[in-house]
Amino acid sequence: MTSFNFKSIFKTINKKNNSLNNQESDFLNNFGLAEFGSALDMLAAAELTTTNKLKKGYLNHAIDEFRHAQLFFKHAKNLINNSNNNSANVSGVAEIGERIRYLNFIGEKPIYSELNELDFINFVMISEAAAEKYFTKLSNNKNFNSETRALFSLIAKEEGHHVLYAKKELEKRRKSGVKGIYKSYLYIKWFRFKTDLLSNTRKIWTKIGDLILALIFFIFIPINKIFFKKNYKFNTYDPRSMI
Amino acid sequence: MNKYVLGISCYFHDSSVSLVKNGKIISAVQEERFTGIKGDSSFPSRSIEWCLNSNNLKISDINYIVFYEKPLKKFLRILNSSIEYFPKSRSFFVSQMKRWLSEKIWTKTNIVKKLKFSSDKILFCQHHLSHASSIYYTNNLSHSCIMVNDGIGEDQSFSIWSGEKNKIKLLDEILFPKSLGLFYSTMTSFLGHQINEGENKVMSMSAYGNNSLDNKLNKVISISDKNIFHQNMDYFEYQFSLYNNFSNKLTNLLGDPRTPNTEFLNKDLVLLSDKSKKYANIAYSTQKITEDIIERQSNHAYEIFPSDNMCLSGGVHLNCKANNESFKNSKFKNIYINFCPSDSGGSIGASLWAWNNVIEKNENILNQDVYLGPSFDNDFIEETLKDLKINYTKFNTYKELLSDASNYLLKNKIICWFQGKLEFGKRALGNRSILARPDNKKLSQKINNEIKNRESFQPFASSVLYEKAEEYFDIDSKFKNSYKYMSVVAYDNKKNTNKLSGVLHVDNSCRIQLVEETDNTLYYNLIKNFFHLSNIPLLLNTSLNLKGEPIVDNPIKAISTFLRSNCDLMYIGNFKIYKND
Numbered sequence A: 001m002t003s004f005n006f007k008s009i010f011k012t013i014n015k016k017n018n019s020l021n022n023q024e025s026d027f028l029n030n031f032g033l034a035e036f037g038s039a040l041d042m043l044a045a046a047e048l049t050t051t052n053k054l055k056k057g058y059l060n061h062a063i064d065e066f067r068h069a070q071l072f073f074k075h076a077k078n079l080i081n082n083s084n085n086n087s088a089n090v091s092g093v094a095e096i097g098e099r100i101r102y103l104n105f106i107g108e109k110p111i112y113s114e115l116n117e118l119d120f121i122n123f124v125m126i127s128e129a130a131a132e133k134y135f136t137k138l139s140n141n142k143n144f145n146s147e148t149r150a151l152f153s154l155i156a157k158e159e160g161h162h163v164l165y166a167k168k169e170l171e172k173r174r175k176s177g178v179k180g181i182y183k184s185y186l187y188i189k190w191f192r193f194k195t196d197l198l199s200n201t202r203k204i205w206t207k208i209g210d211l212i213l214a215l216i217f218f219i220f221i222p223i224n225k226i227f228f229k230k231n232y233k234f235n236t237y238d239p240r241s242m243i
Numbered sequence B: 001m002n003k004y005v006l007g008i009s010c011y012f013h014d015s016s017v018s019l020v021k022n023g024k025i026i027s028a029v030q031e032e033r034f035t036g037i038k039g040d041s042s043f044p045s046r047s048i049e050w051c052l053n054s055n056n057l058k059i060s061d062i063n064y065i066v067f068y069e070k071p072l073k074k075f076l077r078i079l080n081s082s083i084e085y086f087p088k089s090r091s092f093f094v095s096q097m098k099r100w101l102s103e104k105i106w107t108k109t110n111i112v113k114k115l116k117f118s119s120d121k122i123l124f125c126q127h128h129l130s131h132a133s134s135i136y137y138t139n140n141l142s143h144s145c146i147m148v149n150d151g152i153g154e155d156q157s158f159s160i161w162s163g164e165k166n167k168i169k170l171l172d173e174i175l176f177p178k179s180l181g182l183f184y185s186t187m188t189s190f191l192g193h194q195i196n197e198g199e200n201k202v203m204s205m206s207a208y209g210n211n212s213l214d215n216k217l218n219k220v221i222s223i224s225d226k227n228i229f230h231q232n233m234d235y236f237e238y239q240f241s242l243y244n245n246f247s248n249k250l251t252n253l254l255g256d257p258r259t260p261n262t263e264f265l266n267k268d269l270v271l272l273s274d275k276s277k278k279y280a281n282i283a284y285s286t287q288k289i290t291e292d293i294i295e296r297q298s299n300h301a302y303e304i305f306p307s308d309n310m311c312l313s314g315g316v317h318l319n320c321k322a323n324n325e326s327f328k329n330s331k332f333k334n335i336y337i338n339f340c341p342s343d344s345g346g347s348i349g350a351s352l353w354a355w356n357n358v359i360e361k362n363e364n365i366l367n368q369d370v371y372l373g374p375s376f377d378n379d380f381i382e383e384t385l386k387d388l389k390i391n392y393t394k395f396n397t398y399k400e401l402l403s404d405a406s407n408y409l410l411k412n413k414i415i416c417w418f419q420g421k422l423e424f425g426k427r428a429l430g431n432r433s434i435l436a437r438p439d440n441k442k443l444s445q446k447i448n449n450e451i452k453n454r455e456s457f458q459p460f461a462s463s464v465l466y467e468k469a470e471e472y473f474d475i476d477s478k479f480k481n482s483y484k485y486m487s488v489v490a491y492d493n494k495k496n497t498n499k500l501s502g503v504l505h506v507d508n509s510c511r512i513q514l515v516e517e518t519d520n521t522l523y524y525n526l527i528k529n530f531f532h533l534s535n536i537p538l539l540l541n542t543s544l545n546l547k548g549e550p551i552v553d554n555p556i557k558a559i560s561t562f563l564r565s566n567c568d569l570m571y572i573g574n575f576k577i578y579k580n581d
């Protein structure tokens, strides 16, 4: 689990104090999408790495994350099937894609290609450790039923294994005299902090943007509604024009 | 000197890139195949990189870049909707503006900046013209009527065009908010499926229903003599809402919408409850009225531009049942629907349009190849298998591989099949497929439940030897140019029903792909080998991917898919890998 925006879903879900199945299933689906996103990150690492020995490890890690995603999706589906509520959301396939990108802060290029191998291993170790910590906390939250908690605890355990694999890799490097491991660790700490900050600033800007746009909406749209004539026919087509 | 045009489609859904060299598409791929995000709509950087690198080109070698629609025209339509539906349109306005102001409105600037490309060589085709071009310019037709039907372009949702001597002209159109495509998508979300993904599930559900809700659905949308069809917009909210497609009025008319992921059929594949019956009937009426409207559209098109040929494009024409029902009695003699009717095909259409209208005028083009994506040679595959420490068997000849694979198919094994170039478009046409014998219902149920995790009512497509198809299905010669892309269903002709039990839907239809040796030699010979062993000239064919994932592009994704699936074997290049290794 390499998700950045994970912390905020975690915080919201940890506050959960009732047992609304639909809401819970939405959260579980979000976790599923976050796991899915990290599976894609790991798969990209397996595709791109030139360290042949790591290919298998990355692929296995990706397969674990895909499985985590499916466990969350399946559990969410069970909750829905056992409830009588009809209000579950249906998103378009494009929105789901956007959600995966948002939850994992996936840009145009996979994260692996933005870091070097050593940095990436540190990145995996730190992110997985964070995930392990959060899922352990959730597994102790009595507001969830026993099945959900068992799922959280299973995932926490497996994220713990991922931490160990990454640690082992780093240890191997240390023993063979690779320099700069700690520096890389600090860099990733900073990298994650920076990305988190960026993501949070983006959220604040989004809120400010919403306000400004709402203001524009209530001032300009009514004026246009009075004066605007629905007439935007363009009959000559200029292939260079965006209109 | 060679001339190149790069077509781009993105920012809506299903981004893609296509590369035209001297009038022929030489490469095309959807961004989702690289990113692993199904229907990915982001700027297709990775696809562009691949198109250039795999052809040893630099961006400076490209003569023109063409975008598949006119962004500002679309922006104006959205502003117009916000104004018209004020004040209900508030959250629509806010979320649309955020998307537009942060990205879409800067399409030209983005292309210039991201690709370091000169802005005066960037062109913009119209959305429906891109659709029309994607079908007209991939068939060598001097005279054809063209019909485009989708959710929404800039402002058109339906259009009729004439194709004459390589020139396309607009003849008639229907504008937003009226839209057959958005009606179907709305009903898709009402029935608990994802928009732009679950439409084919509505089509599959419809076979379980009857016409008892036709009258109710007719209040929502109905045939009209004056302007093809009438749509009562009170039942919809998509015109001013990004997240709700239908209004309370529709819920009052039809009852609660279906909750996603709830069971529809029981274990014996019979409708589970009265609720399931209701949803099946809604799906039935939705599908039926859609077919009736398309038939009306086509009659109208024939009136204004009679021709022997009809080219169809736009996402609505992914509906292979409607394609059959609406055109089986049509006056058009040949119906053309190809591998890319949806928006991903926009890049293909836009680049071919630019070639034929801006760069070289009046050149005939014929390009029907659907295998336009990445391929991997045996050395690369073997190295990958070694790196991943996966045991494999190597075949020295394709003959050995084909005989091995067909023998395992005969023994009821489910195989993954990864060969040659990746296909473009929604359908797996034999290079990235999961295959099984077609006469075993249990096998197809296993693929549905344990491998693809699809809903139990979803049927499978089949790939059929071209010359044997008539012994199994009612083949209509009108569609001979469309069957090869799985664009039309055909019905069991009752001569060999027992051999089709794994691929027939409850209404005895099947989405078929007719395979000729010239289309895909290896795949054709696999089916032929299987035919020699089993006397069945077809295979069950479903795409090589798992639920929620796009079709795989490369060996690592294929192996990851295989290892996570319950498939028995994978044939990848010249190699075979097993499960328990």
Ligand SMILES: [Fe+2]
Pocket: A001, A065, A128, A131, A158, A159, A162
């Ligand atoms: Fe993990």
Ligand SMILES: [Fe+2]
Pocket: A001, A035, A064, A065, A068, A155, A159
């Ligand atoms: Fe995980």
Ligand SMILES: [Fe+2]
Pocket: B127, B131, B150, B151, B152, B153, B314, B315, B342, B343
């Ligand atoms: Fe479209």
